[in-house]
Amino acid sequence: MVMVRLPDGNEIEHCDGVTALDVIREIGPGLARAAVAAKLDGNVVDLTATLNGDSVNLQAITAADPAALPLMRHSCAHVMAEAICSLWPQTRLVYGPTVEDGFYYDIDLDHGLSPADFEQIEARMTQIVKEDRPFTRYELSRSEAMTRLESEGNPYKVDNAERAEGDSLSFYVTGARDSGCWEDLCRGPHVPSTARIGAFKIMRVAGAYWHGDASKAKLQRVYGTAWATKKDLNRYLHRLEEAKKRDHRKIGRELGLFAFDPLVGSGLVLWKPRGAVIRYTLEQFIRGELLRRGYQPVYTPQIGRLELYRKSGHFPYYKDSQYPPLFESDRARELNVLWELAWASNSDQAVPAEIELFDRLAVSHEDLRKAGYPAGEAVDARLKRIGSWLAQEDGYLLRPMNCPHHIQIYKSERRSYRDLPVRLAEFGTVYRYEQSGEVGGLTRVRGFTQDDAHIFCTPEQLHDEIAGCMDEARVGLGVVGLNDYRVRVGLRDETSSKWVGTAKNWELAQVAILEAVRASGMAYTEEVGEAAFYGPKVDFIVKDCIGREWQLGTVQVDYNLPERFELSYVGDDNAAHRPIMVHRAPFGSMERFIGILIEHFAGAFPLWLSPIQVTVCSVSEKSAGYALEVYKACRDGGLRMEYDTSDDRIGAKIRRATMMKVPYVLVIGEQEMSAQTVNVRTREGKQLGSCTLPEFLAACAAEIATHGETTSAEIGRGSAPSERQV
């Protein structure tokens, strides 16, 4: 016997082997009709699951339950897969999970699916749903299941089965068992029948790799969404439409903030005046913070010798995402290829391609011929030799990051422990040749400016420095009200070979960063494998309007570059010590940060950041002169102004300014002219009434100085519209 405990506290005794549905039916036939699954001791299971053991907590899950949605979506994925298989029988299924707001199914199919096929697939799905076929679960022992899957010749499913845990594997038939209906290896659970699937829609098809590995098979990933009701689906689709309206690419064009031009290059931002002023204002804000926190501004070039980046390890480690180096001569270019070949060989013996290239070079270059190639020497020796030939004609790299330059500034003088921490800050523009499929908007670009700084400190200072950087990011994000972010601590994956430096230093860095993050009191997640290649990091991650996550601010601890560049300071013991570096950029890049900011505000920037802060609109020709006076006075007062004295009606002028998201419109008519006031209207459509120009300027100044903590409510505290004489 099993004692079944219900959510209301009631207990019912049942025979072993009773199903969840049996119990629910006993509670009430209405509930049984509404139920799509059950929760047994917190685990979601099929309604047909049997109850065993001494006692169990049971809860019915109805379609209205939030837990029902993923379940139903997964069932919908099965129906979609069946539909695709029936239309293209050669389809081989791979993997079909539930994701946020929907599901997808990876398939291997020679016919490339396109949106034109969606209608057909959806029609077939609708038919399957209408057939009201039960999802029937059955289990096979692992060996039986494997034998069967192998005989079906679908390597993906065999792989899935191999990865599944447990002694037996479950299958789901969309229909009665042995009915010949479509079935799939699946852990479940599912809704009771296809008729319980609500409103669905196939959204898109995209490429994907098996196991996410670019060297593996290319698959097609078909995305769908499913909701309990048609109304919910429509609400979701509407939500997507609304999100699109906030898209920074759209708003950026509409408000004239920035542009891209194929002639300039993909992923290279042209900041137009109205966008540039946002960036300029943010940079001014950051500069103030930097000085207050003891940073020293520096300027360094946007280009550097290739040798610099060989030393830092960035070249050729990140070669594929760098713009190609600039070489003065073909010889230098070829010698660099030779260097890369030797580097890649990483062996004590030159590889044939290496020797072949050298021999070819030696034909036309006597000095090389004389010197000969040290083919039998260790790779470091060969690299050094090639480096010596390259020294006089080294190539240059458009800088992919700022740290090497800042390191060289650190190295330009002898440092004492009394000087530390040294904090060097620069809005450093860097160039990275991002993969073509990745470039888009302001969030992923090929040239961008980091609000970068590098801190060189002693081990004793490290904790406080990291904590200070965390605080900078917190304050920076807070000042623009960007509080919906998550904090990720990226740690090293010890099984990967992608890291430089010693295990000991990694351990020190990871401990330091975790201690500082814990001390900050911020919630965070630890993610193994998300470290930078030279050290662990803390990232501040936000989502854009269509749900994609972007890393903004970052704090990275680095023991490795100081080693590579042999950095030192003189300690109080008069001996040389190695400083530790902290890389930090609280906003990440100005481009990405502003992109996210545009979406965060939907283009309606707070007054201090607004490209145009106030537009002066004349009611008619009679007040145009006074409107211009007001405009000039405001501009003299430091506000970013526009005026509109065109012969349109006042409504049209207000509409234009409002659509450009200008925070305040000053309506200037004959009344204002005679009273020497301004009439204030917000972009939200509120009429704040009239006040004098000095009053308005003072209110704006206060709103700007406090970054919006005092608001428009302070402005126009003269007569309210209702009290005004008209």
Next chain:
RNA sequence: GCCGAUGUAGCUCAAUGGUAGAGCACGGCUUUCGUAAAGCCGAGGUUGUGGGUUCGACUCCCACCAUCGGCUCCA
């Protein structure tokens, strides 16, 4: 880089292989108006670029460029 889609006036979108069109924006004129769109007229295009098929291509085919959605990558 990979898979798929898209590319027509500044913007948003039309146009069976048969003379490229609309709204908004823009320019001119009329109008001088009180809180989200006054009226009339006008200009605006080698249909992303380059090839091909065809008597004829915005339309069909190929390549490249760019954009969009994913995958992979992200110092």
